[in-house]
Amino acid sequence: MKSVEIPTSTQPAVYKSNLKPIWCPGCGDYGVLSALCKALANIGRPPHEIAFVSGIGCSSRIPGYTTAYGFNSVHGRALPIAQGIKIANPDLLVIAAGGDGDGFSIGGGHLPHAIRRNLDITYIVMDNQVYGLTKGQLSPTSPCGAKTVTSVYGSMEAPVNPLATVLGYGCGFVAQGTPADLPGLIALIEEAIRYPGFAFVNVQSPCVTFGSPDWQLPQHKKTLKKLIELGHDPANRLAAFDLAQQYGEELHVGVLYRNPNPPVTYDQLVRQRQAELAGNTVQKDRILEMFKVA
Amino acid sequence: MTKSFGSQIRGGESSCRVRLSTSKVLSAGGVLNIAIALNWEDYNKFGAELPIDEETLVIYEAASQTPPDALPLAVKPGEAIAVPIAEIARPFGDKSKNMVVLGLIAGWTGIAREALLHGIEKKLGRKGPAVLEPARQAFFAGESFAREHPLAVDRTLSPAPQRETPLLLGDGNEVCAAAALFAGCQFFGGYPITPSSEIMHLLSREIWKFGGGFLQAEDEIAGIGSAIGASFAGKKAMTATSGPGMSLKTEMIGLATIAELPLVIVNVQRGGPATGIPTKSEQADLLQACFSSHGDAMRPVLAVTSVADTFATTVEAFNIAEHFQTPVVLLSDQEIAQRKEAFEPIDTSRIPVIDRLRPTPEQLDNYHRFAAGADGISPISQPGTPGGNYLASGIEHNEEGAPTQSGVVHERMLQKRFRKFDALQRRRDLIEIEGDLDAPIGVIAWGSVAGVCREAVAIARENGLPVKLLVPRLIYPVIEKVYEEFFASARHGLVVEQSFQGQLYRLLRMYVNVPDGFISLARPGANPLIASQIARKLEQIASKSLQSLYV
Ligand SMILES: Cc1ncc(C[n+]2csc(CCOP(=O)(O)OP(=O)(O)O)c2C)c(N)n1
Ligand code: SF4
Numbered sequence: 001m002k003s004v005e006i007p008t009s010t011q012p013a014v015y016k017s018n019l020k021p022i023w024c025p026g027c028g029d030y031g032v033l034s035a036l037c038k039a040l041a042n043i044g045r046p047p048h049e050i051a052f053v054s055g056i057g058c059s060s061r062i063p064g065y066t067t068a069y070g071f072n073s074v075h076g077r078a079l080p081i082a083q084g085i086k087i088a089n090p091d092l093l094v095i096a097a098g099g100d101g102d103g104f105s106i107g108g109g110h111l112p113h114a115i116r117r118n119l120d121i122t123y124i125v126m127d128n129q130v131y132g133l134t135k136g137q138l139s140p141t142s143p144c145g146a147k148t149v150t151s152v153y154g155s156m157e158a159p160v161n162p163l164a165t166v167l168g169y170g171c172g173f174v175a176q177g178t179p180a181d182l183p184g185l186i187a188l189i190e191e192a193i194r195y196p197g198f199a200f201v202n203v204q205s206p207c208v209t210f211g212s213p214d215w216q217l218p219q220h221k222k223t224l225k226k227l228i229e230l231g232h233d234p235a236n237r238l239a240a241f242d243l244a245q246q247y248g249e250e251l252h253v254g255v256l257y258r259n260p261n262p263p264v265t266y267d268q269l270v271r272q273r274q275a276e277l278a279g280n281t282v283q284k285d286r287i288l289e290m291f292k293v294a
Numbered sequence: 295m296t297k298s299f300g301s302q303i304r305g306g307e308s309s310c311r312v313r314l315s316t317s318k319v320l321s322a323g324g325v326l327n328i329a330i331a332l333n334w335e336d337y338n339k340f341g342a343e344l345p346i347d348e349e350t351l352v353i354y355e356a357a358s359q360t361p362p363d364a365l366p367l368a369v370k371p372g373e374a375i376a377v378p379i380a381e382i383a384r385p386f387g388d389k390s391k392n393m394v395v396l397g398l399i400a401g402w403t404g405i406a407r408e409a410l411l412h413g414i415e416k417k418l419g420r421k422g423p424a425v426l427e428p429a430r431q432a433f434f435a436g437e438s439f440a441r442e443h444p445l446a447v448d449r450t451l452s453p454a455p456q457r458e459t460p461l462l463l464g465d466g467n468e469v470c471a472a473a474a475l476f477a478g479c480q481f482f483g484g485y486p487i488t489p490s491s492e493i494m495h496l497l498s499r500e501i502w503k504f505g506g507g508f509l510q511a512e513d514e515i516a517g518i519g520s521a522i523g524a525s526f527a528g529k530k531a532m533t534a535t536s537g538p539g540m541s542l543k544t545e546m547i548g549l550a551t552i553a554e555l556p557l558v559i560v561n562v563q564r565g566g567p568a569t570g571i572p573t574k575s576e577q578a579d580l581l582q583a584c585f586s587s588h589g590d591a592m593r594p595v596l597a598v599t600s601v602a603d604t605f606a607t608t609v610e611a612f613n614i615a616e617h618f619q620t621p622v623v624l625l626s627d628q629e630i631a632q633r634k635e636a637f638e639p640i641d642t643s644r645i646p647v648i649d650r651l652r653p654t655p656e657q658l659d660n661y662h663r664f665a666a667g668a669d670g671i672s673p674i675s676q677p678g679t680p681g682g683n684y685l686a687s688g689i690e691h692n693e694e695g696a697p698t699q700s701g702v703v704h705e706r707m708l709q710k711r712f713r714k715f716d717a718l719q720r721r722r723d724l725i726e727i728e729g730d731l732d733a734p735i736g737v738i739a740w741g742s743v744a745g746v747c748r749e750a751v752a753i754a755r756e757n758g759l760p761v762k763l764l765v766p767r768l769i770y771p772v773i774e775k776v777y778e779e780f781f782a783s784a785r786h787g788l789v790v791e792q793s794f795q796g797q798l799y800r801l802l803r804m805y806v807n808v809p810d811g812f813i814s815l816a817r818p819g820a821n822p823l824i825a826s827q828i829a830r831k832l833e834q835i836a837s838k839s840l841q842s843l844y845v
Pocket of ligand 2: 022023024026027028029058059128132133206207208209210211
């Protein structure tokens with residue numbers, strides 16, 4: 001179904017499939033798709049070397065709109081699948097994506113483990129503070145007081161803070177962007193992909209249909225604060241925590257944290273272990289010798 | 295050798311049942327020939343698991359001060375002999391009681407004394423003479439006691455014939471893991487759970503040597519998820535679990551079905567539901583294996599029938615998964631998974647290994663992932679292959695992989711996903727039938743109970759009953775023809791299994807006309823099924839069925 005030629009030039013169009021997105025007109029996810037394709041074009045890996053995994057939700061449709069090898073799986077499970085792919089073939093460029101419900105609610109149990117294992121995977125969450133696909137229920141990032149079809153009188157729960165959470169779990173690369181600043185978002189995604197380890201990008205990607213009318217791209221544009229302009233040093237994890245505390249109040253865009261000394265990744269260790277033990281390979285036809293009684 | 299434990303993590307009661315024979319051992323056995331009780335309280339905690347009858351020799355700790363005619367047992371054994379085991383062992387250290395007992399058995403039965411001494415040396419030799427020597431002395435002390443106290447009935451066994459090729463020794467979990475490597479498994483993802491964890495232990499040690507990868511996941515969902523990811527990436531992949539973990543994996547099994555990704559899911563059954571009885575065997579996950587997951591989803595279900603059979607059946611599970619691009623559930627049970635069995639060397643050169651169908655260069659020129667030939671199978675590409683790019687999805691999709699909501703496409707894809715299993719109906723070799731094909735009485739059994747039934751059928755035949763046996767290794771899809779032929783002559787018989795509901799019996803009744811004369815003999819887990827009792831039941835059935843010939 002996808003374009004079959006290997007790109008000779010790295011045009012963003014090479015990464016866009018000919019499937020027409022089901023997204024509502026004006027959905028923030030269009031901007032994410034476009035930023036991602038541009039970032040991939042800048043990096044230049046051919047689509048067939050990319051594995052792009054998602055869960056379920058409006059945002060999780062995104063792999064199908066690219067020419068990469070896509071996997072639109074089940075709700076909340078993008079990260080386990082992405083890790084299996086990366087361990088099985090570390091040569092691939094592996095990206096995972098989905099919504100805030102997908103990543104922080106049903107799939108929330110996988111996130112700390114993906115982070116601590118530190119495979120070289122980029123995880124993009126399209127955070128719209130609402131359940132889009134299922135038509136407007138409360139999401140784990142909906143602010144307290146939010147009125148939705150499941151919180152008619154206002155939410156009684158405090159939201160998850162994705163930025164502080166992933167920083168706390170020890171994520172080596174943490175960034176936030178918005179399609180309201182497309183060049184910034186392209187740069188962030190590109191940097192996240194280039195980061196050698198697990199990289200997390202929270203994209204404030206508004207839902208025009210069920211999201212708060214007061215929190216759409218025009219408001220993003222007006223209120224966003226570029227971390228670079230604030231003089232933030234992304235190597236400073238404590239400063240990153242301070243900024244992360246303001247999730248939901250301030251729209252910080254840029255790299256909050258980039259580990260200046262990225263540790264070895266799990267996929268590199270997999271390779272090392274395979275190489276160390278390859279000398280001990282047992283011939284398959286002698287495999288039962290382990291059951292010999294001496 | 296079957297071990298059984300209470301639920302304590304360390305210490306507490308444990309039992310170990312050893313069955314020795316010069317011919318093939320088919321099951322853990324029923325009534326004990328020799329029972330050894332180090333104390334009665336612990337012995338009786340195992341209840342029906344350690345049955346005794348009028349022929350059993352009972353050896354017990356004299357310090358219990360129980361008179362031989364007042365043992366706390368329901369049956370009076372053939373002979374009971376009190377031995378001051380602790381007292382004999384005392385000079386050799388408090389861990390020597392087992393060695394004394396080995397000596398007693400060697401003395402009274404003449405079982406391969408040299409082999410036992412060799413075993414002791416193998417087990418303890420590494421710990422140095424300070425440990426090994428007292429153990430040997432304790433063994434000799436037990437042996438002398440036996441010599442000085444002859445039994446009322448002589449139980450000396452004739453020596454075992456020498457074998458040319460020595461037997462192999464392993465448990466079902468280890469053999470399953472080894473078979474996975476033989477089949478080319480290069481990824482394991484899973485979460486520890488009794489009684490399946492040993493599969494993961496062995497693979498975490500060995501899989502790297504075969505260029506593979508391993509993940510101890512955060513839960514069973516991630517375990518199967520990572521395996522699905524690895525399979526998508528082109529590697530043969532496996533996950534292994536037991537009941538509760540199987541329940542968690544359910545949604546993902548459906549995902550592998552609709553995305554048509556090869557995957558082997560091992561469920562080592564234990565007592566259920568929920569936590570149930572984690573350390574004891576049961577066969578109550580069969581219906582789950584066949585029918586869990588929502589939607590019209592079909593997956594083959596295989597079951598191992600012994601430790602040795604676990605090798606071929608595990609390889610078969612991979613072959614079916616790869617050929618049909620499907621998840622396969624491989625059912626084992628605690629009894630097989632954790633018992634040590636001595637088995638004949640397996641000629642692995644005769645076991646084929648099958649890989650998934652990959653697209654040809656021409657097919658990659660215009661690749662449609664789910665475009666199928668007449669057999670419903672489509673070549674499967676993998677990331678890294680130029681031109682093979684596609685979208686795998688849990689959403690219904692058309693031949694190209696594009697998401698769809700169309701009922702027409704849905705039906706067409708369902709037909710494809712079901713049609714591909716038609717070929718499995720020809721795999722008669724995966725159902726074993728033993729005995730006279732025209733026999734009027736039949737037994738059907740699966741998993742570890744198959745071994746018990748092989749013995750039961752042998753006993754019944756010795757008693758002149760015309761009985762045949764059917765053991766499915768491929769349980770689902772039900773190969774209807776095979777059962778219909780089986781029932782053509784056998785209008786009476788038993789479906790024997792270790793579950794409360796009789797799950798195989800119910801499954802068969804869904805697909806085949808099971809004759810009224812076939813009865814479900816089902817007992818829940820932790821209660822052993824005993825060959826002699828099954829044989830007796832067959833005799834009752836025979837006398838009734840022969841009567842019915844004349845009414
Ligand atoms: C196991 C399971 N539970 C529930 C659903 C229904 N469901 C699909 S998407 C979704 C939430 C969507 O919200 P989010 O992940 O934030 O993505 P968005 O649609 O907003 O992009 C839910 C609850 C499902 N598909 N699977
Ligand atoms: S419902 Fe919201 S999230 Fe979903 S496509 Fe429409 S705008 Fe986007």
